[in-house]
Amino acid sequence: MTIQEGFMPFHNYRTYYRIVGDLTGGQTPLLLLHGGPGSTHNYFEAFDQLSETTGRPIVMYDQLGCGRSSMPDDRSLWRAETWVDELETLRDYLGLKRVHLLGQSWGGMLAIIYRCDYQPQGIQSLILASTLSSAKLWQQEQHRLIGFMSAVDQAAIAQAEASGDFTTPAYLAANQRFMLNHAAGPVTAVSPEYLRRSKRSGTVAYTTAWGPNEYCPTGTLGQYDYTAKLAQVMTPTLVTSGVNDLCTPLIAKTMVDQLPHAEWTLFAHSRHMAFVEETAAYMERLTQWLAVHD
Numbered sequence: 001m002t003i004q005e006g007f008m009p010f011h012n013y014r015t016y017y018r019i020v021g022d023l024t025g026g027q028t029p030l031l032l033l034h035g036g037p038g039s040t041h042n043y044f045e046a047f048d049q050l051s052e053t054t055g056r057p058i059v060m061y062d063q064l065g066c067g068r069s070s071m072p073d074d075r076s077l078w079r080a081e082t083w084v085d086e087l088e089t090l091r092d093y094l095g096l097k098r099v100h101l102l103g104q105s106w107g108g109m110l111a112i113i114y115r116c117d118y119q120p121q122g123i124q125s126l127i128l129a130s131t132l133s134s135a136k137l138w139q140q141e142q143h144r145l146i147g148f149m150s151a152v153d154q155a156a157i158a159q160a161e162a163s164g165d166f167t168t169p170a171y172l173a174a175n176q177r178f179m180l181n182h183a184a185g186p187v188t189a190v191s192p193e194y195l196r197r198s199k200r201s202g203t204v205a206y207t208t209a210w211g212p213n214e215y216c217p218t219g220t221l222g223q224y225d226y227t228a229k230l231a232q233v234m235t236p237t238l239v240t241s242g243v244n245d246l247c248t249p250l251i252a253k254t255m256v257d258q259l260p261h262a263e264w265t266l267f268a269h270s271r272h273m274a275f276v277e278e279t280a281a282y283m284e285r286l287t288q289w290l291a292v293h294d
Helices: 042-054 080-094 104-118 135-146 151-163 170-183 202-208 228-233 250-258 279-293
Strands: 003-010 014-019 030-033 058-061 099-104 124-127 238-240 260-266
Touching: 003 080, 014 042, 014 080, 030 042, 030 104, 042 058, 042 279, 058 080, 080 104, 099 104, 099 279, 104 124, 104 228, 124 279, 135 151, 135 170, 135 250, 151 170, 228 250, 238 250, 238 279, 250 260, 260 279
Parallel strands: 030 058, 030 099, 099 124, 124 238, 238 260
Antiparallel strands: 003 014, 014 058
């Protein structure tokens, strides 16, 4: 298995990319769009084994504003149009005429925006992993989940939202517990190296585009609502999510109900990253999906 790393010029900046396997080998590449915005590609290295076992090439990259890509000090960049432009530029730069497109969390939003508004050619299938079609529904569901937390944590979160102060120790502790419940477990000494490795998170990109946390979408993506537009997506689509996910079953089902050609796999033991928490089961399902839709 070969791994190629490089940097693509993008306007006055550069975008880091990582290719696993051989793009000239004949199989349609899997192109991965990470979450955040600003979460970096690191956790996608869980997919290396898919290339190793099937020979399918996989392309991942750090979106502008995080990781090894440029992190410019220009808040006007942190909007969907910038990242769509970067995605289209990367496809052209690497010659990715046909791809399976997998977006996780914000990356799934990016995939939906790209597919619905730009009508790109060569998308063999979509994989929407723990993502959303409506910021309003996402916000509603996160607050429903908060309702299962302790009264102390609920009060701390409510106070932060009312005051706009997301720095108090009580709020930070409550939010950490919320994310442990529904996003990801703690990184420990036995976690995979790609999770333990230090990274440059795109905090400014996240807070500018989304907001201070998962349940307050106050940024440039705050009015995102593509639920009705999903009916136009004729591309075969696999929706994946976890039982304890930020992407609740209602959020996943809302997308599945609108998509004309969708299947949904719900992972019983996962939060927001089923490909990390149930790696073997996820890769088996994805391998089947990709083989059918090549």
